[in-house]
Amino acid sequence: MLFVDMLFVMVVAISFIPIITGYCAHSRGRSFWLWFALGWMLPLVSFFLLFALIARDELHPGRRLLGEARQILREAEEAAARVRAEK
Numbered sequence: 001m002l003f004v005d006m007l008f009v010m011v012v013a014i015s016f017i018p019i020i021t022g023y024c025a026h027s028r029g030r031s032f033w034l035w036f037a038l039g040w041m042l043p044l045v046s047f048f049l050l051f052a053l054i055a056r057d058e059l060h061p062g063r064r065l066l067g068e069a070r071q072i073l074r075e076a077e078e079a080a081a082r083v084r085a086e087k
Contacts, residue, residue, distance in 0.1 A: 017043040021050055028054055 018039025025035035030050075038046035057063045 014043070015040075017047055021047050024054070025050055028057070 018036045021039035021043075022032040022036035026032035030053075035046060035050060038049075057067065
């Protein structure tokens with residue numbers, strides 16, 4: 001029984017990085033399942049690779065403005081859809 005408990009704790013501890021990596025990727029518009037799988041295969045490498053990709057997007061002014069423009073466009077489309085639905 002002790003072996004099963006230790007195995008369960010190890011699986012939960014090891015799955016912490018893939019879950020965090022997948023969540024961060026999903027919050028930035030990337031595929032959760034792709035980054036979750038990468039997090040299982042290469043835990044630290046995938047975490048630092050995702051960190052580098054996010055930093056590249058945030059530090060490059062053109063990419064940041066493009067992201068903001070996409071967000072504004074998405075909100076405008078949602079508002080237009082709501083107005084059409086009310087009519």
